[in-house]
Amino acid sequence: xxVRWLTITELGAGLLLLGGTALILARTTIGxxxxxxxxxxxxxxxxxxxxxxVIRFAxxxxxxxxxxxxxxxxxxxxxxxxxxxxxxxxLALVGAVLGGIDRLGSATAGGFLIGFIVSILGDELPTSxxxxxxxxxxxxxxxxxxxxxxxxxxxxxxxxxxxx
Amino acid sequence: xxxxxxxxxxxxxxxxxVVVALIGSTTxxxxxxxxxxxxxxxxxxxxxxxxxxxxxxxxxxxxxxVAVGAYAAGELTIPTQPKHFVLPSLWSFLQNHSVGNVPSLxxxxxxxxxxxxxxxxxxxRLSGLSAGIATFAVLEITTNVLTFWPKIAPESGQTLSLVPxxxxxxxxxAGAVIAALVAFVYQSTRRGRLLRASREDRSxxxxxxxxxxxxxxxxxxxxxxxxxxxxxxxxHQIGSITPAQVGLELTFLTLAMLVVGGVRSLWGATVGAVxxxxxxxxxxxxxxxxxxxxxxxxxxxxxxxLILGVVMATMLILRPRGLTxxxxxxxxxPRFVRRRxxxxxxxxxxxxxxxxxxxx
Numbered sequence: 001x002x003v004r005w006l007t008i009t010e011l012g013a014g015l016l017l018l019g020g021t022a023l024i025l026a027r028t029t030i031g032x033x034x035x036x037x038x039x040x041x042x043x044x045x046x047x048x049x050x051x052x053x054v055i056r057f058a059x060x061x062x063x064x065x066x067x068x069x070x071x072x073x074x075x076x077x078x079x080x081x082x083x084x085x086x087x088x089x090x091l092a093l094v095g096a097v098l099g100g101i102d103r104l105g106s107a108t109a110g111g112f113l114i115g116f117i118v119s120i121l122g123d124e125l126p127t128s129x130x131x132x133x134x135x136x137x138x139x140x141x142x143x144x145x146x147x148x149x150x151x152x153x154x155x156x157x158x159x160x161x162x163x164x
Numbered sequence: 165x166x167x168x169x170x171x172x173x174x175x176x177x178x179x180x181x182v183v184v185a186l187i188g189s190t191t192x193x194x195x196x197x198x199x200x201x202x203x204x205x206x207x208x209x210x211x212x213x214x215x216x217x218x219x220x221x222x223x224x225x226x227x228x229x230v231a232v233g234a235y236a237a238g239e240l241t242i243p244t245q246p247k248h249f250v251l252p253s254l255w256s257f258l259q260n261h262s263v264g265n266v267p268s269l270x271x272x273x274x275x276x277x278x279x280x281x282x283x284x285x286x287x288x289r290l291s292g293l294s295a296g297i298a299t300f301a302v303l304e305i306t307t308n309v310l311t312f313w314p315k316i317a318p319e320s321g322q323t324l325s326l327v328p329x330x331x332x333x334x335x336x337x338a339g340a341v342i343a344a345l346v347a348f349v350y351q352s353t354r355r356g357r358l359l360r361a362s363r364e365d366r367s368x369x370x371x372x373x374x375x376x377x378x379x380x381x382x383x384x385x386x387x388x389x390x391x392x393x394x395x396x397x398x399x400h401q402i403g404s405i406t407p408a409q410v411g412l413e414l415t416f417l418t419l420a421m422l423v424v425g426g427v428r429s430l431w432g433a434t435v436g437a438v439x440x441x442x443x444x445x446x447x448x449x450x451x452x453x454x455x456x457x458x459x460x461x462x463x464x465x466x467x468x469x470l471i472l473g474v475v476m477a478t479m480l481i482l483r484p485r486g487l488t489x490x491x492x493x494x495x496x497x498p499r500f501v502r503r504r505x506x507x508x509x510x511x512x513x514x515x516x517x518x519x520x521x522x523x524x
Binding site for chain 1: 301
């Protein structure tokens with residue numbers, strides 16, 4: 001089996017970034033504030049979390065992560081256009097929401113899951129239906145969201161039923 | 165008194181639509197298309213507003229109802245004779261029947277409503293970001309199926325052409341007025357008010373017995389009907405349609421129009437659609453050279469999108485709640501002119517909160 005160095009690099013970079021992000025979220029003040037803001041923005045503000053600073057930091061962090069990804073992406077798909085990242089970004093957002101976007105672990109797992117769904121459907125659908133793989137993918141997404149609106153990998157007990 | 169003033173709130177959008185149509189009627193045939201586009205955009209954005217404005221739930225899926233409306237109206241108005249040739253694998257019912265212009269628009273609205281109802285029954289249970297993603301999924305599915313299912317649309321995403329171009333200024337304006345009328349009547353009724361109550365305070369609305377799922381479904385279906393009608397207007401304006409024309413790009417553009425105008429009011433939807441649509445059309449035209457009185461303005465290619473983006477960002481930074489602030493306009497003087505103490509409704513302090521990602 002031939003494994004390209006790129007794949008290994010991608011794996012390594014992914015693990016490194018994931019670990020780094022997890023460390024920031026778990027061990028630093030700003031990470032704690034980010035998690036607090038994600039859980040309850042209003043309460044976090046009342047407790048003295050500086051909202052603008054948190055949002056700015058999260059935005060920059062996301063930008064840095066995206067920049068690294070773009071570097072790897074341009075190597076693996078050498079055709080670069082101004083919008084070549086859009087499809088990946090949209091799919092990633094869908095995956096993160098599918099898994100549960102307010103936790104690093106569940107969002108990451110959701111990203112993997114959407115990747116698996118896309119490639120499995122791409123391979124396994126009969127040829128007469130292969131052009132509809134997008135429709136099937138998003139059909140699965142809708143079903144999953146209906147079953148677990150907060151995300152497939154969100155902790156149980158965090159029900160989406162409205163409490164009054 | 166209250167009833168009278170709310171009636172006046174309908175007058176403002178209708179008046180704007182009529183003014184746009186009248187100005188358009190004085191221009192040349194090619195420039196007129198910009199105004200027709202603006203009026204069709206008004207209809208689409210009002211469709212968006214009926215759901216998003218009243219329910220306070222984001223949806224990226226309303227353009228799929230525009231798409232099915234456009235395809236339904238388009239396919240049913242192509243005369244049966246050429247239809248057998250250009251769309252050989254079309255479902256035989258669609259192939260053997262053709263209707264006139266007005267019935268095709270009614271059918272477009274009906275198909276849009278039906279599709280929205282079917283999609284809405286499961287989807288209206290969602291809110292927040294999961295609703296956004298699920299409705300986006302509906303759009304992707306619609307585009308995908310319209311592209312690759314030759315029984316309901318041309319094969320592999322080819323253009324559906326030969327559609328009679330019956331949407332002139334009059335038809336576009338009439339469609340936009342109907343959309344505004346439906347939206348206004350809906351938001352003035354008990355149904356609309358219950359939904360708006362659930363938008364303001366979910367728990368309180370549940371507490372007084374509002375069936376949020378049902379109210380959202382009503383708004384979603386109405387929105388689907390208006391969107392379908394708008395799709396019919398669109399296909400009759402262009403004379404052809406591809407799935408890409410009623411896809412992601414139109415979704416983002418019309419959402420931007422609604423947000424720039426003000427998501428929470430019919431007036432905002434109308435203003436945003438007219439402004440951004442005209443700006444967009446004229447900027448695109450300037451890339452090919454636009455005559456302004458004595459001189460000719462020529463923008464470099466691609467500058468239109470750039471300027472449009474900068475303008476919209478500036479507007480939103482200056483007025484985060486949209487140009488209208490999400491208020492209706494009852495044709496009265498602006499606030500800073502009229503200063504009679506005691507006549508103004510008490511100002512409710514508004515707290516800017518981010519979109520709630522997951523229900524707590």
